Amino acid sequence: xxxxxxxxRRLASGEYRYKCVVREKSKGKxxxxxxxxxxxxxxxxxxxxxxxxxxxxxxxxxxxxAVTLGTLLMMYxxxxxxxNATGRTKQFVIKMLIDxxxxxxxxxxxxxxDLIEHCKNRRSAGAGPATIYHDIxxxxxxxxxxxxxxNIDANYKIFEDAVPVLIEMGLVGKxxxxxxxxxxxxxxxxxxxxxxxxxxxxxxxxxxxxxxxxDFSILTCMRIGEVCKLRWDxxxxxxxxxxxxDRKDPRKKEGNHMVVPLxxxxxxxxxxxxxxxxxxxxxxxxxVSAGFQRVRNALGIEDLRYHDLRREGASRLFExxxxxxEVAQVTGHRNLNILWQVYTQLFxxxxxxxxxxxx
Numbered sequence: 001x002x003x004x005x006x007x008x009r010r011l012a013s014g015e016y017r018y019k020c021v022v023r024e025k026s027k028g029k030x031x032x033x034x035x036x037x038x039x040x041x042x043x044x045x046x047x048x049x050x051x052x053x054x055x056x057x058x059x060x061x062x063x064x065x066a067v068t069l070g071t072l073l074m075m076y077x078x079x080x081x082x083x084n085a086t087g088r089t090k091q092f093v094i095k096m097l098i099d100x101x102x103x104x105x106x107x108x109x110x111x112x113x114d115l116i117e118h119c120k121n122r123r124s125a126g127a128g129p130a131t132i133y134h135d136i137x138x139x140x141x142x143x144x145x146x147x148x149x150x151n152i153d154a155n156y157k158i159f160e161d162a163v164p165v166l167i168e169m170g171l172v173g174k175x176x177x178x179x180x181x182x183x184x185x186x187x188x189x190x191x192x193x194x195x196x197x198x199x200x201x202x203x204x205x206x207x208x209x210x211x212x213x214x215d216f217s218i219l220t221c222m223r224i225g226e227v228c229k230l231r232w233d234x235x236x237x238x239x240x241x242x243x244x245x246d247r248k249d250p251r252k253k254e255g256n257h258m259v260v261p262l263x264x265x266x267x268x269x270x271x272x273x274x275x276x277x278x279x280x281x282x283x284x285x286x287x288v289s290a291g292f293q294r295v296r297n298a299l300g301i302e303d304l305r306y307h308d309l310r311r312e313g314a315s316r317l318f319e320x321x322x323x324x325x326e327v328a329q330v331t332g333h334r335n336l337n338i339l340w341q342v343y344t345q346l347f348x349x350x351x352x353x354x355x356x357x358x359x
Contacts, residue, residue: 001025002032002055004048006041020044022051064153069110069139070103075150076142082149093138102139107146107154112162119171129173136163136172180308181315186301190214193295208283210291212269214309216281219266221313221331223248224306228285230270231278240267247332258332263317314339 002024009017018041024032032055038044067075073094076082083091097103102118115136122132136159146154166172182190194210217227226244234243240262247256262270273280289306296304310331317327324339333339 002052004052006044006048008041015039018044020048022048022055024055064147064151066106066108066153068103069105069107069143070098072107072146072150072152072154073098073103073139073142076145079149082145089134090138090141093134094142097135097139107143107152110143110155110158112158112165115158115162115166116169116171119166119169123171129171130175133172133174136166178305178308178311180303180305181312182301182304182308186299186304189299189301190292190295193299194291197291197295208288208291209273209281210288210295212272213281213283213288214292216266216269217306217309218313218316219264219269220260220262221310221317221327222260223310224285224289228279228281228283228288230280232275232280233278235270235280242270244332256332260330260332263330 002022004020004022007019007021009019011017017037017039019035019037021035022033023030034051036044036047038047077094077098086094100118101121102114105114118135119132122135140156140159143154143156146152146156163172191211191214194214198207198210213224213227216222217224220227222244226247229245230242231245234245236242236259241259242262244258244260247258270280292306314327314331317330324336327333328336328339331339
């Protein structure tokens with residue numbers, strides 16, 4: 001451990017000098033020794049503290065040390081290069097984990113039993129297996145970065161043994177695939193409610209064209225975040241297509257640009273928008289979805305999310321006879337199995353019609 005002392009000496013001239021000596025000992029032996037003389041005590045103290053901190057920091061980087069999971073999560077939280085690239089769900093979960101009992105466990109001492117206890121605590125608080133799975137997945141993600149980013153000892157490999165046990169115990173699991181589609185009656189009510197919301201313009205705020213965005217979202221199967229990032233420069237009026245930038249892909253976060261056809265009336269909706277901004281729909285996606293949710297709640301429509309409009313759009317394309325490959329060109333799905341699940345969930349009865357027509 002490093003430390004420093006300051007020795008006061010009087011010169012022949014009567015002036016004082018302050019010699020700061022910094023030493024580091026290991027097993028009773030001095031392994032580091034340096035000194036420097038200053039005209040003032042405060043300068044000697046400042047230099048001594050700086051040298052001791054530098055030595056301690058160098059020792060940390062030489063040998064991995066452990067910290068509590070709470071400290072590790074906070075370090076991730078305060079690292080802007082990591083945090084800014086983190087999705088909202090992961091940010092929420094990490095903030096929550098900092099206040100959980102598991103945050104008191106040392107990063108190199110995490111055991112399967114600790115994870116089981118955490119999952120049981122979360123279950124007793126009302127969280128479901130899919131929600132708890134996010135806890136485990138995001139905690140593992142942070143612990144995996146502990147070594148390369150901060151040189152902290154964290155046994156993230158414990159998750160390889162723990163996750164199968166958690167699944168077997170029913171503590172974690174994947175979310176159920178949604179099949180919810182809005183009915184025509186619900187869509188009519190939503191349009192009326194959104195039209196009323198558009199007519200209300202408090203404090204002179206920009207009026208969001210909720211109706212256009214609603215219909216555009218269904219016709220193009222785009223996520224609301226994709227809709228609000230569409231640029232006029234990426235519109236090809238001749239081909240009636242548009243470039244959708246950075247489409248969501250679990251295997252690749254950026255650069256997933258894709259040319260998408262603007263089918264049916266979606267192209268006309270685009271041309272209706274004012275060209276006074278670089279974006280076609282220059283609105284905050286959170287504001288759009290929040291307005292949708294308020295209208296939906298006021299109407300008493302249950303269990304309908306804005307993202308369900310994307311499924312509605314894909315289902316309509318299937319109903320019109322488009323192939324899975326063609327629908328994927330609109331939705332941007334790289335994994336056709338996901339689209340296949342939508343198709344088989346919604347249209348198993350069509351097999352009867354095919355049997356009769358073939359007979």
